[in-house]
Amino acid sequence: KQEGAGCVVRTDHPDGVRRVSSEGRPLVASSVASIRGEIQSQFTHQLRPRTQPLASSLILGDRAGLTREVRDAFAESGMMHVLAISGQNVAILAALVFLVCRLFGASERTSAALIGAITLGYAGITLAEPPILRATVMILLLVIGRPWHRSVSLATLLAVSAFSLLIWSPGDLFDVGAQLSFLAVLGMGWFASTGI
Secondary structure, three states: OOOOOOOOOOOOOHHHOOOOOHHHOOHHHHHHHHHHHHHHHHHHHHOOOOOHHHHHHHHHOOOOOOOHHHHHHHHHOOOHHHHOOOHHHHHHHHHHHHHHHHHOOOOHHHHHHHHHHHHHHHHHHOOOOHHHHHHHHHHHHHHHHHHHOOOOOHHHHHHHHHHHHHHHOHHHHHOHHHHHHHHHHHHHHHHHHHOO
């Protein structure tokens, strides 16, 4: 999925494989690929070769360039989760946009529109992995209701997020990592509400 593959097809004979041009790719997929390519190009030009794969992993969720040595170092230090894009990345991005909007005195509706657009854009360039999609849907629901002072319960946020994931990529909803991310958010919400 990281490379844009939606499925895997196998064949027993080389004649069963034929290279096709990318001209027929959907506009959204080709736009996302182009944006990711441009970001990767900027990383290549602006960063050292040693740090460029780390930036790709932290910003785009692309760990393909990480060496075994780097992966082992993060695993041994217990920091491997830092290299994985998660809902926390989306929450931090949304909080930064909110602070910038407050700094410039943007209205509630303008702030909501900017937060929604930027988080949706970020979800797109990170290929909408399950934790990213969950966090994006939750943030969108929160910011849509904010200008009208509408609150949304945690159960509703999680239910709509799960339904969105079921529509977007049904198989991901049964992935253990996706289930744990929902459980983690539910646990944090429960602890916050009980004040423990």
